[in-house]
Amino acid sequence: MPVNIIDKLYREHANMRRILILVRLQLDLLERQGMPDFVLLANSLYYMRKFPSMVHHPKEDLIFGKLLAADSSVKQEVDRLRRQHEEIYALEDRLINLVLEIQAGKLELCSKLLELGKLYLKTQAEHVEAEERVLFPRAQRVLRQKDWKEVRDKSAGIEDPLFGNKVTERYRYLYDYLLHEAADQGLPLPGASQDPESSSAKISFSR
Numbered sequence: 001m002p003v004n005i006i007d008k009l010y011r012e013h014a015n016m017r018r019i020l021i022l023v024r025l026q027l028d029l030l031e032r033q034g035m036p037d038f039v040l041l042a043n044s045l046y047y048m049r050k051f052p053s054m055v056h057h058p059k060e061d062l063i064f065g066k067l068l069a070a071d072s073s074v075k076q077e078v079d080r081l082r083r084q085h086e087e088i089y090a091l092e093d094r095l096i097n098l099v100l101e102i103q104a105g106k107l108e109l110c111s112k113l114l115e116l117g118k119l120y121l122k123t124q125a126e127h128v129e130a131e132e133r134v135l136f137p138r139a140q141r142v143l144r145q146k147d148w149k150e151v152r153d154k155s156a157g158i159e160d161p162l163f164g165n166k167v168t169e170r171y172r173y174l175y176d177y178l179l180h181e182a183a184d185q186g187l188p189l190p191g192a193s194q195d196p197e198s199s200s201a202k203i204s205f206s207r
């Protein structure tokens with residue numbers, strides 16, 4: 001049975017939420033004057049910067065483009081969410097730089113990291129919620145079989161570097177953390193619930 005692309009997007013959101021929880025936990029630690037794991041935080045933010053822009057948003061863009069062509073009433077929301085993708089990338093770039101600078105000794109930037117980190121988590125939560133509440137259900141109602149086939153064909157072979165079948169070396173530390181977390185809390189293992197499409201890796205991630 002062909003994989004439902006909307007189901008795939010929901011699953012990707014679930015994976016992204018898992019990483020965002022990790023970011024929140026590290027920022028909470030920082031706020032309580034504890035010492036967060038800055039390597040884990042940088043890895044998480046870097047994953048969030050790369051994965052959606054290369055794997056997740058291209059699929060959404062294809063769907064939203066088809067949705068717009070069929071139903072112009074969603075234009076405002078589609079435009080808003082597309083703009084928000086760019087705002088999120090910019091926030092992630094700033095957060096990654098802040099973490100790197102703090103790691104290099106500029107501890108005075110911790111309060112800025114906290115402030116922007118909170119804004120980032122709030123923006124992400126609202127963004128994903130709007131997609132799931134408004135645009136995904138609308139696309140499911142409006143798009144036709146041939147639209148979904150086109151979206152599937154164009155997005156085939158794009159794989160998540162962390163939750164897909166091959167873990168890119170850059171994310172090994174983050175992956176190992178998630179494995180331990182899964183073992184401790186009885187959560188599914190990273191990559192355990194992947195669909196058959198994800199076995200065809202064609203994109204590799206490197207900085």
Ligand SMILES: [Fe+2]
Nearest residue numbers: 056060128131
């Ligand atoms: Fe999304």
